Amino acid sequence: MIVTKEQPRMIKIKDRDQLRMIKNDDKESEPEQNGQNYEQDGDDNAPSLDTPTLLDNLASDDLLSFGYYSKSCPKAESIINKYVAKWVEEDRTLAASLLRLHFHDCAVHGCDGSILLNHEGSERTAEASKSLRGFEVIDDIKAEMEKECPRTVSCADILTAASRDATVLLGGPYWDVPYGRKDGKVSVEKDAELVPMGRENITTLIEFYQSNGLNVIDLVVLSGAHTIGRATCGSMQFRLYNYAGTGRQDESLDSRYANFLKRKCRWASEYVDLDATTPQTFDNVYYKNLQAKMGLLLTDQSLYSDPRTSPIVDALADAPSEFFNHQFAVSMTRLGNILVPAAQDGGEIRTKCYSVNSNY
Numbered sequence: 001m002i003v004t005k006e007q008p009r010m011i012k013i014k015d016r017d018q019l020r021m022i023k024n025d026d027k028e029s030e031p032e033q034n035g036q037n038y039e040q041d042g043d044d045n046a047p048s049l050d051t052p053t054l055l056d057n058l059a060s061d062d063l064l065s066f067g068y069y070s071k072s073c074p075k076a077e078s079i080i081n082k083y084v085a086k087w088v089e090e091d092r093t094l095a096a097s098l099l100r101l102h103f104h105d106c107a108v109h110g111c112d113g114s115i116l117l118n119h120e121g122s123e124r125t126a127e128a129s130k131s132l133r134g135f136e137v138i139d140d141i142k143a144e145m146e147k148e149c150p151r152t153v154s155c156a157d158i159l160t161a162a163s164r165d166a167t168v169l170l171g172g173p174y175w176d177v178p179y180g181r182k183d184g185k186v187s188v189e190k191d192a193e194l195v196p197m198g199r200e201n202i203t204t205l206i207e208f209y210q211s212n213g214l215n216v217i218d219l220v221v222l223s224g225a226h227t228i229g230r231a232t233c234g235s236m237q238f239r240l241y242n243y244a245g246t247g248r249q250d251e252s253l254d255s256r257y258a259n260f261l262k263r264k265c266r267w268a269s270e271y272v273d274l275d276a277t278t279p280q281t282f283d284n285v286y287y288k289n290l291q292a293k294m295g296l297l298l299t300d301q302s303l304y305s306d307p308r309t310s311p312i313v314d315a316l317a318d319a320p321s322e323f324f325n326h327q328f329a330v331s332m333t334r335l336g337n338i339l340v341p342a343a344q345d346g347g348e349i350r351t352k353c354y355s356v357n358s359n360y
């Protein structure tokens with residue numbers, strides 16, 4: 001099992017009550033709804049995938065709150081929203097990249113902006129980070145934020161909200177983001193090598209998620225982020241030829257889809273859509289693809305081969321797409337709430353997201 005140096009912890013917002021609680025209990029902050037707020041219903045008869053997690057048993061502080069910037073920087077959310085929209089309008093592919101960047105941030109030392117630090121030997125320089133994009137969007141937002149409310153809004157909070165806004169722009173669900181994350185001062189390349197790259201087995205993935213306080217449902221639901229965005233062919237070409245020394249392609253890959261990929265992937269640096277069927281639409285077709293042996297990454301397709309995860313894939317594929325959207329909002333909130341004590345206690349509010357503050 002992967003062991004992190006420190007157990008992550010999360011604020012106590014959990015399971016299906018989570019979104020209801022967010023809607024009802026925080027009248028104070030009322031962040032913008034972007035006109036696309038997915039109505040999270042509280043219908044107890046609705047299907048639910050929520051289960052308790054490891055974190056339910058951990059002591060957790062209320063470090064995050066919804067009204068966190070309501071006095072110190074009331075425009076924080078609207079600045080983030082405006083800048084994400086501006087960048088995504090110029091280059092729509094950045095929306096998926098921001099979502100992925102947030103995952104890579106939270107999966108190492110919790111959500112502390114450590115992925116954004118740009119120095120020799122930082123997480124950003126790791127192999128697992130090499131195709132990450134969207135750093136300039138966060139730097140741009142931060143520059144504006146420092147003008148509006150200096151040394152107030154953390155880069156980790158900016159990235160968390162930006163990934164939510166990017167999801168909404170892609171047609172995905174809205175969720176309220178609690179704020180108050182601190183920016184960590186430590187970012188180490190080898191820690192980022194722990195982030196899965198697409199060749200891992202399900203046990204490794206489950207253990208990696210558990211080490212971050214997330215459960216097997218979060219694993220399957222968050223993998224649904226691959227309903228949009230692209231991968232480089234280098235991430236999956238090994239499935240096409242002499243897979244695992246068999247002399248053949250990976251048999252869990254549909255043969256027509258494999259032929260398409262062989263034509264498309266002449267070079268490892270080529271891009272290919274993660275969702276072959278509806279690459280531009282945020283929907284549950286990603287899971288239907290897995291049922292049809294059309295998962296691009298080995299880790300995607302493995303979710304449908306393993307008995308621990310395949311029933312969850314079926315549930316998400318067979319229910320209306322809104323069900324996936326709902327679950328995605330729940331699991332994204334849980335991802336965004338991963339906090340590691342050392343990063344938070346020793347943390348700061350960076351003035352530039354790519355480097356720690358010198359001294360002030």
Ligand code: HEM
Binds near residue numbers: 097100205228232234
């Ligand atoms: C099960 C764990 C995961 C694995 C093994 C995995 C693996 C990958 C790989 C290999 C790529 C393509 C990288 C490249 O070739 O350039 C990718 C792309 C992507 N991943 Fe994941 N991922 C995982 C979880 C997640 C999560 C939790 C999210 C977000 C919540 C996410 C969002 C994305 C997005 C949006 C892209 C496309 C990025 C773009 O178009 O720039 N992934 N992932």
